[in-house]
Amino acid sequence: MAKIINGAPLPNIPWQDRPAGCDDVVWRYDANPIIPRNPAKGCARVFNSAVVPWGDEYIGVFRADHTVVTPALHVGHSKDGINWEIDPTPIDWRDENGEPFASTYYYDPRVTWLEDAYYIVWCTDDHGPVLGLGKTNDFKSFTRLPNTTLPFNRNGVPFPRKVNGKYLMLNRPSDDGHTPFGNIWLSESPDLVYWGKHKLVMARGTDLWWESTKIGAGNVPIETDEGWLVFYHGVVNTCNGFVYSFGAVLLDLEDPSKVLYRGKEYLITPEKDYETTGFVPNVCFPCATLVDADTGRIAIYYGAADTYVALAFTTVDDVVKYLKENHQ
Ligand code: BMA
DSSP states (O other), X not given: OOOBOSOOOOTTOXXXXXXXXXXXXXXXXXXXXXXXXXXXXXXXXXXXXXXXXXXXXXXXXXXXXXXXXOEEEEEEEESSSSSOEEOSSOOOEEOTTSOBOOOSOEEEEEEEEETTEXXXXXXXXXXXXXXXXXXXXXXXXXXXXXXXXXXXXXXXXXXXSOBTTBEEEEEEEOOSSSOSOOOEEEEEESSSSSOEEEEEEEXXXXXXXXXXXXXXXXXXXXXXXTEEEEEEEEEEEETTEEEEEEEEEEEOSSOTTSEEXXXXXXXXXXXXXXXXXXXXXXXXXXXXXXXETTTTEEEEEEEETTTEEEEEEEEHHHHHHHHHHSBO
C-alpha cells in the first residue's frame, strides 16, 4: 500500500466513493461543477484555483476572470471544500514595505504551507508573463516577494518543503501567447529569492498525443513513500484548438528532477458538458489537491473549460498502483 508521508489527517476531506462498476483511477464528483458562473459580483468565471485546509474548514486563492475578462486572485471560504463563497474584492498585494505591488493580471495560483506561511505562486505580468510569489498567514494581508522568473513562464508549482536544503519549484518556460510548446522544469532556491540550477524534469510526450503539445505541473507535489506525486496537464493541438487533459507522475523523493513513473494515459480528459463547453472548450486543468494522510484519499480541484471549478477523487494507492503498472 502506498502511503502519504509528512501529511496531516483530514477526516472531513470532500469525498465520494468510486461509483459502482467504475474502474477509472480518478473519478469525478457527481455534482460538478462546484463553482458556477458569476459566483461573486464582477467575477464572471472562477477556475484553475488552489485550496488548503483552514482549521476544520477550507480556504483558497481563486482565479477569477472579471467582467472585463482580465484575471485576478480572490480569497474564497468553504466549510466543506465543496460549497465556496468567493470574496468580491481581489487580493490587495503589498510589497515587503507594505506598499502596493499590483500587476495587470494574476492567474493559475498554487498555494502551499511552507515553514512559516502559506506561499502562493501564480502567473503575473512583468513585461510578459512571469511567475509571481507571495505569502500570507491570515488570508487577509498578502505580501509579495520578488518575481521568481524572467519572462516567459506561465506555470509554476512550489514544493511544500525544502528538499536537500533547497526550496523547489516546478515550472514551464514558455512564450507570451498561448504557448504551442512546453516542458516541465525544476528550479531551486536557497532563499526563495534567487532561483537557479534549472533541470529538465520531463518533456512533452511526442509519441503520446494527449500530451504532445505541452505539459505543465498541476498540484503542489504530494509526498508519498513511493515519491512525489504530481498530477500534470497534457495538451494536444487539434484543428479546433488545444485539448487539456491530465495525468500523473511520481518523482524521486530525494531528487525530484528524476522521474520514477510517468503515466501513459490521461486520467481525466474533457468529457462532461462543463468540461467541453465554456469560455475555452475542452480544458481540465488541475491546480490543487487535498489529502487525508490517514486514508490516502485525494480530492483533486481542477478548472473546467476556463469557466468552472470541478472536483475529482482518487487514492494515493490507486494512482501509485496505476503508475507502476502503466508507465511510459
Ligand atoms: C493556459 C492557461 C490556463 C488556461 C489554459 C486553457 O495556457 O492560460 O489558465 O486554463 O491555457 O485556456
